[in-house]
Amino acid sequence: MTSKDKLYNLLEKDIIPDLEMAIDELFEAINDNNGDIKEHKEDLDELRDMRTECFSILEEIKRDELSNDEIEELLAEFTDMRNFEE
Numbered sequence: 001m002t003s004k005d006k007l008y009n010l011l012e013k014d015i016i017p018d019l020e021m022a023i024d025e026l027f028e029a030i031n032d033n034n035g036d037i038k039e040h041k042e043d044l045d046e047l048r049d050m051r052t053e054c055f056s057i058l059e060e061i062k063r064d065e066l067s068n069d070e071i072e073e074l075l076a077e078f079t080d081m082r083n084f085e086e
Contacts, residue, residue: 003068007060007075011054015078019051 001009026044029035057074060066066074 001006003071003075004061007071007078008058011025011058012015014082016051016054019047019054
């Protein structure tokens with residue numbers, strides 16, 4: 001499996017679903033008035049921006065617009081982020 005495939009799969013099967021789950025949880029917290037609503041909304045905006053960026057990267061991969069160096073860099077970054085969370 002190429003780094004390009006690994007990055008695509010990581011984004012599509014791990015990162016984006018996790019972001020969407022976190023977004024859903026924040027919506028629930030906001031609707032239930034749990035915690036600091038302003039902070040939740042700021043976090044929600046950040047997560048949405050991250051999700052949008054991930055979708056953009058997926059599109060760039062599909063259109064073959066990323067260099068191998070960019071792919072390797074992104075893969076390392078997302079892998080490190082993933083490992084940090086665990």
